[in-house]
Amino acid sequence: MARIQPLNQEISLTVIKTACSNCNLRELCLPFGLSTEELARLDDMVSTRRRIKRGDHLYRAGEGFDAIYAIRSGFFKTDVLLEDGREQVTGFQMAGELLGLDGISTEHHTCNAIALEDSEICAIPFSRLEVLSREIHTLQHHFHKVMSREIVRDHGVMMLLGTMRAEERLAAFLLNLSQRFTARGFSHAEFYLRMTREEIGSYLGLKLETVSRAFSKFQEEGYIAVQQKHIRILNVNGLKALMNHQR
Amino acid sequence: MARIQPLNQEISLTVIKTACSNCNLRELCLPFGLSTEELARLDDMVSTRRRIKRGDHLYRAGEGFDAIYAIRSGFFKTDVLLEDGREQVTGFQMAGELLGLDGISTEHHTCNAIALEDSEICAIPFSRLEVLSREIHTLQHHFHKVMSREIVRDHGVMMLLGTMRAEERLAAFLLNLSQRFTARGFSHAEFYLRMTREEIGSYLGLKLETVSRAFSKFQEEGYIAVQQKHIRILNVNGLKALMNHQR
DNA sequence: GCGTTCGCTTGATCCACGTCAACCACGGTA
DNA sequence: TACCGTGGTTGACGTGGATCAAGCGAACGC
Incomplete structure (x- = not known):
């Protein structure tokens, strides 16, 4: 939560590792374009880091939505299942990419996200992201770009599948x-x-x-x-x- | 621009017709969930209304992006073209739906939007939408939901095309x-x-x-x-x- | 009113990909 | 070292939808 904890070397190290400001993916991920001061505020928000083992779900279709996830390391697939069991993989995601954007619309996830190798993710509580993006214009705009990019990517997949x-x-x-x-x-x-x-x-x-x-x-x-x-x-x-x- | 122009009946009528607050699509469109006061502020922003004739482009792939569009009446298709001429229709849009979200990511439109019947659209300057959505939380959240819904819709199309x-x-x-x-x-x-x-x-x-x-x-x-x-x-x-x- | 064009339907044929099946390579385990 | 299970390759064959082609009706321009 707190960005700096000088009284506890152990925690401090962990926190430093978790910080966006220290992440070598920041140019690919949500922090893109933020100033040092803004990055610090984002660090405060991205509190949780989680390991997901190969084969495990990060989230499942139908589950409640409250955070989006940035991939820190590893590799995921997302898929949707039809009642009769047919599967459609909707994407493969790697470090620096965001997962969970599908959940915003209904407050529930609409697809499954599964780790294809042992992975680490940063959870970004969505309500806090909305608060922060009201204050940091760059963050707001970049987030909009990321969502839009996802839509453009999807169009590319449609082209591929359709033609x-x-x-x-x-x-x-x-x-x-x-x-x-x-x-x-x-x-x-x-x-x-x-x-x-x-x-x-x-x-x-x-x-x-x-x-x-x-x-x-x-x-x-x-x-x-x-x-x-x-x-x-x-x-x-x-x-x-x-x-x-x-x- | 101004929401009320009591000195000029002609303009006043036009403006009233254009206003989101008066639009019977507001429950399907961007104004969803806004208070009367907030609606008034949205009205100020949605200044431009345009007619698009059947067969005409609202925008083309490659053009600069600066606004998203709400369909007031009519019917559109969006498509992407491959260099070799193959076309993929990425969607059909009707009244109350938004067009142009694909353009946010690169500041250029990445698909074509073509009217399939004589239509009317409301142009929403994107930079002003970002400003306003910093101030009106409901608008911000609803906009995020709309983008997310588009992503979910795209997944449905992938399912359809893929399986x-x-x-x-x-x-x-x-x-x-x-x-x-x-x-x-x-x-x-x-x-x-x-x-x-x-x-x-x-x-x-x-x-x-x-x-x-x-x-x-x-x-x-x-x-x-x-x-x-x-x-x-x-x-x-x-x-x-x-x-x-x-x- | 008439010809032309465009969109739609329908049939005959073809082929890219699906299906089914056998086999193989690798990694984990006993 | 042998065994097993999972994932990958390859071949033989079948089929859903593409392709090619003909004809037809509605809309439009003259």
Whole structure:
């Protein structure tokens, strides 16, 4: 809660680690663009940090909503389930991205958020975020941008699901992942997938066998090297070119 | 601009017509939940009202963003275009709904908004909305809810595109339209489609022939009566039942 | 009033992806 | 080291929806 606790080294260290002002994701996350003084106020608000183990839910559809979550480390998927059991993965989220925006509308979460690897999140009580964003214009505006960006991203997914063929979808998916890893300082050409073929398929509106075949095809063409979840991109332009081959 | 102009009957009438406080859509639109006094302040902000003719753009992808738009009357579609010309319709919007939220993220619109019939919109300068929502908590919260609702809606579309078969998609589409017409005081069972089969198809990730065949099928089954764009729903439960028949 | 255009319907055919099934690779456990 | 379970790959085959094509009715311009 308090930002500085000089009388207790133990707590102080923990708090420093939790602070937005000290987080190397602040340029990707909610604190973007805030002054030092404003950052301090945000620190006060982001009180809770939580570990989520691989496979565990951060929240479930139907649960009450009272906070949004910033991913500090790790990897998540969000999905919605139909009554008959069909699953649609609506997104994969990585460090610095926000989870839970869907819950604002009805005060209840409308999707599930599940950790795909051991993760850490910062809980941001939503009512306090609204208070603070009335006072810090930059925060208000940035939050609006983040929500809007989510809407734009969703439009991209609709485009993908509505008009692209299987290989285009997978190429778009890989390029998107690569770009997001790059933004976080990781290699753009080599990474581990945290999700299964089935989860990729659900996200892309394809069956896992189709995803697997597309991976193999890309490998044959020399665009990528696949070994289970380990991906190396060998020819970015090859993948990009795939995406303009309509019909 | 000014809410009351008693010295000029002509202008006064126009202004009264434009005012949110006087708009019968206020329970569906941004003014939801505001007090009389707060409504008056919103009125001051929503200065511009514009007519958009059928077929005309309200805004285009790439254009600078500075306002969001409330639909006062009429009907719109939003779409995104791929370089190679493929179109994805991302939504159909009717009276009381907001357009332009996609533009906040980059300060540029990322999709096109096109009137499907002669329409009227209220322009809401976004920077002024941010100022006002710092002062009126209800407005702030409601705006956040509206953005969040859009995200939830998008998830529903992903579900539809990713996991449903053609007839399920069309059934979901018709039920959604029916429900939204009902909320606006129109018949839930009888309405005119403002969009072509091709636009429906683009939204649903199907070709126009498939949409047409599904309409015919529904008619054969006695679920609906179709005559071009005129739709009568004869058996809502029949349509609903369709949506749980996975595989 | 008449031709033209646009949107819609319907049929025949095709193919991308789904389905079903067998097998394999890896990691964890005994 | 053997065993098992989960996830991934690959092949053979089936099918839902795309494609191609023809015809038709409503709306519009002249």
